[in-house]
Amino acid sequence: MDFTPSERAAELTEAVRAFVRDEIEPVEQRLRRAGGDDRWQVPEEVRELRHKARAQGLWNLFLPAGHDDDRYGTGLSNVDYAPVAEATGWSHLAPYVFNCNAPDTGNAEVLLRYGSPEQRDRWLDPLLDGRIRSGFAMTEPEVASSDATNMQLTAVVDGDRMVLNGRKWWTTGVGHPDCAVLIVMGLTDPDADKHARHSMVLVPLDTPGVRVERMLDTMGFFDEPFGHGEVSFTDVRVPLSNVIAGPGRAFEIAQGRLGPGRVHHAMRLVGLAERALYLACERGLSRIAFGKPLVNLGGNRERIAEARIAINSLRLLIMHAAWKLDTEGPLASMSEVSQIKVAAPNVAQQVIDFAMQIHGGAGLSSDFPLASAWTAARAIRLADGPDEVHRGVIARIELAQHGASR
Incomplete structure (x- = not known):
């Protein structure tokens, strides 16, 4: 087995390390000590860092190799991206600055691999462009979510609509001021095989019936401005075309x-x-x-x-x-x-x-x-x-x- 990175990956890794050391770390230290009440806003210094990183080509580096849409480049293999990811781990700000932070990376990969052309146009393009953020909603407060087949939120087909009812928590990313869409995992067919009962649905955050009930702290930290929230879904109706890859494929x-x-x-x-x-x-x-x-x-x-x-x-x-x-x-x-x-x-x-x-x-x-x-x-x-x-x-x-x- 060969773990040697490609020439491009080695260059990107060094560039990311230098950017983290010279640009991000000083800003991170100032923000960490400054505190402040605007925890759910993105400081202008951080937005400027994102512009600088993008201008240097240090943007969306997580995009995988081997996908079928040439609009998003050829991407890096897992072996090539691994040292880049390590370099971003030096600072909690770095993944966001490089547009490589979770859950947006995972959501983008879902849309890239499984999304329809319409879903990619509406959500993936602005996500990769940095114009919006996203959240991922799977864990629920009333069940043992270590077994994902336990989830109770329902996502039921009703004609040309998908109707969602239930509650999620630890919905990562929902606190960000630019969060525009959630990928929600819900129960569609309780009689199907246990791994074919659930669907992933794109739910715009401003859809009627979606309510962020509270933001959750992790041992006193809120992970602002991204955060983890408890979100309720009450008779939430979205087009059936918002289901990713089709019902039952979650x-x-x-x-x-x-x-x-x-x-x-x-x-x-x-x-x-x-x-x-x-x-x-x-x-x-x-x-x-x-x-x-x-x-x-x-x-x-x-x-x-x-x-x-x-x-x-x-x-x-x-x-x-x-x-x-x-x-x-x-x-x-x-x-x-x-x-x-x-x-x-x-x-x-x-x-x-x-x-x-x-x-x-x-x-x-x-x-x-x-x-x-x-x-x-x-x-x-x-x-x-x-x-x-x-x-x-x-x-x-x-x-x-x-x-x-x-």
Whole structure:
């Protein structure tokens, strides 16, 4: 297997790293310390960064190779995009600045792979142009959403309309002021096979009956200006043409969407862990306690070594998953993708926790990006499926090689 990036990917990775270091990081530090009451607005400095990034060609880099619409370029393979994603993980602002942030990336890939020409024209083009944002609504408050077949929101065909009723929460992206459309997953045919009961529907946020009930915090952080919201749908009616790929195909679409998206998440977490380790080393060398630099106290050198081993091992695990996705496709890569989904946030959380510890009280404050980074890593152990579900997938595939039934 060959993880060597193409020449174009290597150039893009270096350009992204330089842009994050020189342009984004200073703005991020100012905004983090400034605070303010306009949490659900996009600061003008950030909008200017987006214009600069686009002018330098650092825009929509997540678009995959191999799609059938030449309007969107040839894209990068998973192996090529992985180091780019890692570079964006250094800053929580970077994915948005490069128009490469979730859930917009996943929603764009859904429209690119499964959307009709009309759906692409109406929603994909403005999404890739940066004129709108989107949200993804699957998780529900009244059921165990780790089993997506439990969802209760109904999306029922009524003539030439699709009618939605129910409630979602942790709807990512709905707080952004430019959020214009949600992809909503709902129950269409309860009598069908359990993986053919559900549909994905494009629902404009201003459709009558759609109501954002509240924005949810994650351990005190609101992830503004994107956020996660609880959204109710009361007799919401949209054209049947808003159904993506046709009724009953939601799980098929989800499986096609999740593999590459999990590579993106995992590699961003590698970047996050790298930044945490960098900050830990800088702090540990510059602060003196009991007559010694912090790195020489309490086993910190060993922890630094363990962090380096863990990050490098994780990167190789993710690159292997990316390579397998590129060469064999998502179905053949289910175990590898589940492995990185479990490993990446756990490694990142451990490294960030060490960095917080060596920073002392400062590590808990907004003076450094560590507290929010730890929260993000912890949250991803639930997002896109909890660790336990992915461990179950890994074990099932492993045991099947020994003749065990599902």
